[in-house]
Amino acid sequence: VNVIATETFDPTIVDMTAVVPDCVVDCSIDELDFGRMYEDNLSLLVAIAMRKFQVPEADAEGLAHEVFYSYLKRKNEIRDLHPWLIGAICHASRYFWRQNSRRTEQLDHSWATLLPDPASAAILDLLPAQLAAREILESLPPRYQEILRLRYYEGYSIREIADYLGVTAKYTQKLMAKCLRRAEQVYNAAPARKKS
Amino acid sequence: MNHSDDLRHLADCASCRQRFSENVLPFDVARRREGARAFAAAAVQMERERENAADIVERQLRQISIEEWPSLAESPALRNNAALEQMSEEVRKRIERKPVEALAIANLAASIAESLPANAYPPEVMAQIRSTALRDRANALRYLGRLAEAFDSIETAESRLGDFPGASHDRAIIWMVKAMIQGQMDLFEEAEQMITSASIIFADVNDLSRFFQAGLVYGNLLGRQKRYDDAQRIFRDLLGVATSTGDEETQARLYNNLGHCAVYLDDYAGANIHFSESIARFTDLGLLAEVPRTNLGAALVLIGKGQVDSGLARLEDARRAFIALSMMGEAGLCALRIIEVLIDRGDTEQARALTGIVIDEFEAAGLDTRAVQAVASLQSSIDADGATGDAVRTVHEFVQRLAADQDQAS
Numbered sequence: 117v118n119v120i121a122t123e124t125f126d127p128t129i130v131d132m133t134a135v136v137p138d139c140v141v142d143c144s145i146d147e148l149d150f151g152r153m154y155e156d157n158l159s160l161l162v163a164i165a166m167r168k169f170q171v172p173e174a175d176a177e178g179l180a181h182e183v184f185y186s187y188l189k190r191k192n193e194i195r196d197l198h199p200w201l202i203g204a205i206c207h208a209s210r211y212f213w214r215q216n217s218r219r220t221e222q223l224d225h226s227w228a229t230l231l232p233d234p235a236s237a238a239i240l241d242l243l244p245a246q247l248a249a250r251e252i253l254e255s256l257p258p259r260y261q262e263i264l265r266l267r268y269y270e271g272y273s274i275r276e277i278a279d280y281l282g283v284t285a286k287y288t289q290k291l292m293a294k295c296l297r298r299a300e301q302v303y304n305a306a307p308a309r310k311k312s
Numbered sequence: 313m314n315h316s317d318d319l320r321h322l323a324d325c326a327s328c329r330q331r332f333s334e335n336v337l338p339f340d341v342a343r344r345r346e347g348a349r350a351f352a353a354a355a356v357q358m359e360r361e362r363e364n365a366a367d368i369v370e371r372q373l374r375q376i377s378i379e380e381w382p383s384l385a386e387s388p389a390l391r392n393n394a395a396l397e398q399m400s401e402e403v404r405k406r407i408e409r410k411p412v413e414a415l416a417i418a419n420l421a422a423s424i425a426e427s428l429p430a431n432a433y434p435p436e437v438m439a440q441i442r443s444t445a446l447r448d449r450a451n452a453l454r455y456l457g458r459l460a461e462a463f464d465s466i467e468t469a470e471s472r473l474g475d476f477p478g479a480s481h482d483r484a485i486i487w488m489v490k491a492m493i494q495g496q497m498d499l500f501e502e503a504e505q506m507i508t509s510a511s512i513i514f515a516d517v518n519d520l521s522r523f524f525q526a527g528l529v530y531g532n533l534l535g536r537q538k539r540y541d542d543a544q545r546i547f548r549d550l551l552g553v554a555t556s557t558g559d560e561e562t563q564a565r566l567y568n569n570l571g572h573c574a575v576y577l578d579d580y581a582g583a584n585i586h587f588s589e590s591i592a593r594f595t596d597l598g599l600l601a602e603v604p605r606t607n608l609g610a611a612l613v614l615i616g617k618g619q620v621d622s623g624l625a626r627l628e629d630a631r632r633a634f635i636a637l638s639m640m641g642e643a644g645l646c647a648l649r650i651i652e653v654l655i656d657r658g659d660t661e662q663a664r665a666l667t668g669i670v671i672d673e674f675e676a677a678g679l680d681t682r683a684v685q686a687v688a689s690l691q692s693s694i695d696a697d698g699a700t701g702d703a704v705r706t707v708h709e710f711v712q713r714l715a716a717d718q719d720q721a722s
Contacts, residue, residue, distance in 0.1 A: 147352040147353070147355070147356045148352070150351060150352035150355035150356065151348040151349065151351070151352040154347065154348040154351045154352065155344065155348050158344065158347070158348075159333035159334075160322070160329050160332065160333045162333075163332055163333045164319070164322075164332075167332075168319070177343075177347075179477055179478055180478075181347055181351070181436075181478070182436050182476055182477065182478025182479065183478040184351050184478075185351065185354065185434050185436035185437050185440075185478065186436060186440065186476075186478045186479045186480075186481060186482065188351075188354060188355050188358055188437060189358075189393075189437060189440045189441070189444075189482070190481055190482075193519070194517075194518075195518065196323070196518055198322070198323045198324070198329070199323040199517070199518040200481075200517045200518055200519075202319050202322060202323050202516075203480075203513070203516035203517035203518060204478065204480055204481060204517055205478075206319065206516060207477075207480035207484075207513050207516060207517075208477040208478045208480055209477070211477035211480060211483075212477045215477065273505065273509075274505070275502070275505065285501065285502065286501065289501075
């Protein structure tokens with residue numbers, strides 16, 4: 117007799133945390149193939165970490181290396197190698213910065229100058245908004261500044277900020293809304309913007 | 313933006329990947345070769361282990377009783393990644409039907425993973441191995457309703473990956489299980505944040521199966537908060553993706569979920585259309601047991617919302633389909649739902665007749681005699697005073713619990 121689960125809102129949820137591989141598994145074991153895969157893609161992953169996320173070179177290589185190892189465990193369920201590798205290195209870089217956001221001053225800016233991130237191409241369009249944001253931020257009380265910086269400049273989650281401040285996530289959420297409201301008030305109060 | 317800098321394009325275009333990578337890495341050839349060599353050596357070791365493992369876990373589990381399974385932690389043949397991967401698969405296979413067994417296997421895997429020598433694999437792989445075992449354990453505990461322990465286990469699983477930014481895919485899977493645990497603990501805000509973060513990673517690494525699963529989990533979290541409009545939006549978005557990728561099974565499940573949302577939003581016409589779409593797809597896919605399950609789920613929400621005729625019709629459909637599939641336990645449970653509706657309506661004559669049929673069916677199928685006795689006592693109660701809906705629900709719960717116990721024991 118099978119048990120019918122009908123009590124939840126959605127009875128169709130099935131547990132698939134270990135997904136059965138649906139791609140053809142290549143069972144041939146060739147050290148050369150793995151070595152080649154590593155060499156063929158290492159530069160790409162390091163380049164993405166460095167150019168897109170400005171991860172310092174030594175760390176970028178370490179991240180890329182980790183992504184390859186992570187691939188070994190998931191290998192049989194990965195359909196397309198390149199989207200997976202690229203997605204993985206992007207998230208590895210983000211995680212790296214979340215862990216190391218206190219060390220942002222150690223960024224190797226010489227690389228950024230020599231090889232500017234393509235995203236900076238639209239910097240002239242973005243600059244006025246960025247300047248306005250900075251001006252507003254600086255006019256806020258220090259605690260508000262800190263909270264907004266943590267959230268929007270350093271990319272912390274609400275939960276992480278809550279841990280940092282030693283308060284609950286719910287309260288942090290409220291605090292964040294309050295900071296944003298205050299920032300909006302400052303923005304609207306500026307005479308030039310009021311006219312526009 | 314130069315198209316060769318667009319990451320999505322890079323995933324598809326070899327020449328742009330090459331152009332993007334040029335002149336970025338000041339190559340230390342020796343270090344790079346060493347990295348490639350170490351990676352290839354680990355890859356070959358893991359592949360060899362997979363090849364040699366065959367069905368080792370299934371065989372060893374079969375040979376001894378569940379009480380003796382912990383002793384397998386010392387079995388040399390099981391102390392490697394390939395065997396642990398098989399254990400993870402065994403957990404997955406059992407988790408819905410036999411969660412106690414699933415937990416026993418997950419405990420075994422966790423015990424092996426945590427006691428493997430630190431140099432058995434590269435540190436990144438060791439962290440993945442350990443976190444996977446702990447994640448499976450958390451999931452099994454979740455199924456058993458041991459939520460505090462499940463939460464501890466998933467937090468430990470997450471912490472095992474803490475030093476490895478590169479394990480983002482594994483981390484996302486952990487977040488998904490964590491979100492489900494938090495959802496069951498009614499920590500909806502945290503669960504939503506967790507599942508959203510996991511979904512983003514699944515989408516970025518092109519893991520469509522888990523992306524859909526995360527969407528279903530998210531929709532379910534919203535539904536449990538009675539945010540049916542939001543849930544409906546999520547399911548519709550997912551349906552668009554499932555349709556464009558031709559994933560019929562996910563479409564079937566999503567239509568079913570949309571049907572549930574529609575019922576809760578009092579859109580009964582829409583609900584019927586969605587349920588029919590779901591049933592049509594399950595039928596086309598040959599997933600015949602899903603058809604009556606969809607009908608049963610639909611019936612219960614419809615009846616709950618006072619749409620008794622429509623719900624009853626679906627219950628009868630579901631019962632007929634269970635019988636056709638020789639799923640007599642389910643058919644009987646379905647009949648008890650029908651009896652409940654009939655009694656609530658005051659149609660005791662028909663309810664009594666149906667209990668007689670269920671007794672015959674249970675006896676013919678050789679089901680637990682206690683189940684037969686429970687239905688027989690319900691019949692006596694109907695004879696005596698007409699019985700109540702509550703009495704039928706009690707019998708239903710009892711029979712369902714017997715079924716679960718029997719299932720776990722088998």
